[in-house]
Amino acid sequence: MREAVSDDATLDEALARRLVLMQAIEQADTQDKLLSHAERSAIDHEALIASHGQVPEAGPVDVIRFLDERSRRMIDAVRRRGEPSASVAALDAPGAxxxxxxxxxxxxxxxxxxxxxxxxxxxxxxxxxxxxxxxxxxxxxxxxxxxxxxxxxxxWAWPQRAEAVYRGAAGFWRRRGRFGTVRAEVATRFRSLWFGATRxxxxxxxxxxxxxxxxxxxxxxxxxxxxxxxxxxxxxxxxxxxxxxxxxxxxxxxxxxxxxxxxxxxxxxxxxxxxxxxxxxxxxxxxxxxxxxxxxxxxxxxxxxxxxxxxxxxxxxxxxxxxRRVRVDLGSDYFAQVLARVRPVRVTLGLAGQHEEDLQALVHHFRMGGIEGSASKGVWASTAQGDEIRWESAGLLDDLRPPEGARARFDVLLVAARDTQAVKERGPLLAALRVPYVMVPDGAMRRGWRGEKQLLDDIERVLPDYYRGARFLRLKEAREAIEAGRLTRAMRELARLLRNSAIELRTIPEKGWRDWFGAMGGKGSEGETALQQALSRLLVLQHDTLASLLDIHGADAADAAHLQEQLREEFRLDAPVSAKDAAIAAAGGGAAAGLGIDVMAGGMTLGAAAALGAALGGGTAFVHAILRSRGARDELLVALVETALLLYLVAVRRAAIPPGIAMPPIEPASRAEVIAQVAGKRAQVLKLLGAMGGTDTAPPAALESLLKDMAVTAREGG
Incomplete structure (x- = not known):
């Protein structure tokens, strides 16, 4: 729940003076001439330990003790540099x-x-x-x-007047070389801030x-x-x-x-x-x-x-x-940024929906997107400083009632809404809840990190100022790190699949390819048998990869076989192709370029459809015609990349849908996006896959990076 914090702190003069001097040093020393960024980070760590005995993993931080220790250490660090920097540190005492x-x-x-x-x-x-x-x-x-x-x-506008007076004085001495630029700026800013705080x-x-x-x-x-x-x-x-x-x-x-x-x-x-x-x-x-x-x-x-x-x-x-009662605004931008490093933020989200299916979809997204091992506890994001975003199911929108106590159960209410206008019309009900709300339009959470980032921005916008800025940024970065970690693991699986697939194709001898090219390949010949076996092994690799992708995204890995069968059904070679889908596929180009749109299967490229057809024992004559063309192996490699990206999309879409609800087919627009992405990076793909051999122990990082770029674009663009 919301943390009660007072931005104004009442301090004794000596402590307040040190805090203001610390603020002046950091705001004026923008080029790290007095203290480097590493020194300031070390001071943060030392001050946190000194004020609490150890680095607190979670829980509230004694802000005043931390700032006191931090200001002392920072001023001492400046003083140890000797003259002329010591003259800046001397400002911590009023002097004679x-x-x-x-x-x-x-x-x-x-x-x-x-x-x-x-x-x-x-x-x-x-x-x-x-x-x-x-x-x-x-x-x-x-x-x-x-x-x-x-x-x-x-x-009176005392701080502004003091700022102008002291800036003029600093400029006067600076022009005469009496003080260094940074020291004059620190002294100017300190006196302005100090007179403003102690007017x-x-x-x-x-x-x-x-x-x-x-x-x-x-x-x-x-x-x-x-x-x-x-x-x-x-x-x-x-x-x-x-x-x-x-x-x-x-x-x-x-x-x-x-x-x-x-x-x-x-x-x-x-x-x-x-x-x-x-x-x-x-x-x-x-x-x-x-x-x-x-x-x-x-x-x-x-x-x-x-x-x-x-x-x-x-x-x-x-x-x-x-x-003994100097007031320092700890809610100012400067102190908010300093305390953002040590003071935890805890936000509780209430999940509501217009309809039961909307609510279940939203709850499912937060459960699947939470931290591994903490999904049942409702932790959606957390940091080492103790920050947390938690979620609870609040129920259907029409069933919500105003809180009985002084505080609401939630900091922000998320409303899954198909009809956003209908939610807006419930303004009196939402106002009675005494909690800000954010509408989550239908399909917003299927946009990947882009959709989550927009949701986090909307949540931050309705939170009190205390949560905003650098403090909430930690939670955003934590969510981004979770998504980035899953994406990295997923791309590692895809890269491993493509590496093994490329090595698998290399096991087929040239004689086998030539045998299969002859007169329809001579069904049952040694060459065709070798290729059929290789393609069958590729399907096994794809099944295992899909199971791993489902597990990475929190879905049931046991669904891999069913989803693979569904994917194969979607890409039947004898399926009719509409003019619209043909135009989309033609725009994608890639492996189908120059080989005829009539062989497309619902947006699948020629190579991928041929590979699936060969493995299933169908479309053999068509496969022969393709493989007679120059670069048939390259076309198959490109098709494997497209298939890998489609497997990733299938895993992501399956994880976004609650259990028990059938996953709809991959949209033609998403398939076309995959085709276009691979076509745009065709040369890089072939170069990386062509360089892989049987002695490779791991796919190159360049392949993972390339797959990541294509996967993110295909996921968010589709």
Whole structure:
């Protein structure tokens, strides 16, 4: 059943950083300059063993442990290459720069605040000085922005912006030769991916630094004022062209209201403001200056330093929490491809049909096409990583009912349908099953691997994204390997048949051929007897080969004799040939070329029909006429190849039909395809078969390859 998997993983910062660096290395190092493909495969194997103690043959894989081990080993492998590659591996740690910014920048701002020039002359301080009021006003505005930000979260295209910025920086350094192309690309991609994955974390750390710097600036300014008050006497007052004492009183009351509200102090009164106005003959009072210094220091503490320190502490706490909860998308294409090598996929197919015979045919195909020894268990494909495609018979389409539990029994429902439109009209029923379905049209599974490949593509298309891509590709390759293995074994049997047949023909002495050519051959002559015996032995070889082919494809080998008899009946020499079949056969050419279409038997070529007729004791006069022609032995060899391919088609068709159902005759189109395939490769066939002798121990691989090409085309084309 479907495996529950979360694509988003919450990791600590160190592990997440290694995973992102691993991703950047593999995505940027497309030419294997940092790590070769063999090294990466070895790392996969070592990481799997290290994370599980051994390579798990099946079952779930601890994804996080595997990725952790894999990232460590990959980064260490890059680091061992030495400089300059080690600079790439160094990205797995944040380095001293982050701590330098976090601590050093606020200290620098504090020193600047202390050493900054005073906003007024040493002996005169204007209470309305814009810099003095701006420090407070700016912080109040920032608090308002932060308040709004808690309710409004604009979505920024941060990863795309970071990608563009860092690509520009990498291109700049690359043009100046500071970094190698691969290392610059890795650094660029890493920073882009890292900032995209830790946007929230980086923002909290940025806020912590900014709030700390703001508090440091306020503290530095307060220290500057306090130190100045210790070594000199301030003349504090105000002057303005547009404001009168009442306006100034209101401004100061507003700014100092937090201090008055929190501390048992009194602000400036209107009388104080009128007295402190800079005017000719005005006398500076130390008490007024001291009052303003304490009020302003308290204001900086209340409005700037303390709130900023609280905000910095809050941001620091959130950053620490965020550093333990970095989210990495393990469902991205990259991690899906990495995990596809180790995380098994298990898919269960439900087989249904419109009619009972459709259902039985589909079940039979999956049973015959399954893994040897596992057909009874319903295993259709499996891999060493534990991937499986299983099947179960779900029953007739009209008998299906919605699942009682939360999950369906199957991941995909396959519906064998003669009338696909009728299945589509059952949309409400199929929707109630809560499982995707794929229609299997009548005859689709008789198209060989081409039909299966299309079915697998359709299954993958309706599965969740988790199954698709490289992970499901393993199962496709497993199915293809099963079919390829059967095809290879079948072609080996055909090649062995043709080798033995060619050797059998070589046992007939030239005298025997000449005796048979004489005057109708002199029935019962030594030459004819030798040839008859050879042809009879060929039929035995063909019977044994057909039995082996049936066994390879999961059919009953005991049917070989019956199928061979049926094949011989189909190719009676006295069978009438329609104009359509004659045209098909003529298009095939091959062994019948130039020897007359009227001798064709239902699409069978002249040589094969003659061989069967001679072995059965019929058509002898016709065989004589053929064998008098030049190249009679070649025609017989070509006919043997055609017969071998027809035996393969018979075995495949028989295996595709449930037991108890008679196999229909081979279609004329399929026969014509066989003729055409052999005719197109006639020269190669004769060269390979003609070179075989009695000392050959095995047919050449070239013959198996040639037969495979012709068999696949004939099977899928017919």
């Amino acid at each position: 720069g982050r701590d330098l910014v976090r601590v050093g920048l606020p200290l620098a701002v504090l020193v600047l605040g202390v050493l900054a020039d005073r906003v007024s002359s040493a002996d005169r301080v204007n209470m309305l000085s814009p810099p003095l009021l701006a420090v407070v006003a700016w912080n109040l505005c920032m608090y308002l922005v932060l308040l709004v930000g808690t309710f409004w979260h604009p979505e 929230g974390l980086q923002m909290q750390r940025g806020k912590e630094v900014l709030h700390t710097c703001a508090a440091a600036w306020g503290l530095g300014l307060a220290l500057s004022i306090a130190i100045g008050g210790l070594v000199q006497r301030y003349d504090v007052g105000w002057s303005s062209t547009l404001l009168d004492p009442v306006d100034v009183y209101r401004v100061l009351r507003f700014f100092f209201s937090p201090v008055v509200a929190l501390f048992p102090v009194q602000g400036f009164t209107l009388a104080d403001v009128e007295r402190m106005m800079f005017a000719p003959g005005r006398e500076a009072r130390q008490a007024d200056a001291r009052h303003w210094v304490f009020l302003y220091l308290e204001l900086l503490a209340v409005v700037v330093v303390l709130p900023r320190l609280v905000l910095a502490a809050w941001a620091h706490w959130r950053a620490r929490v965020g550093a």
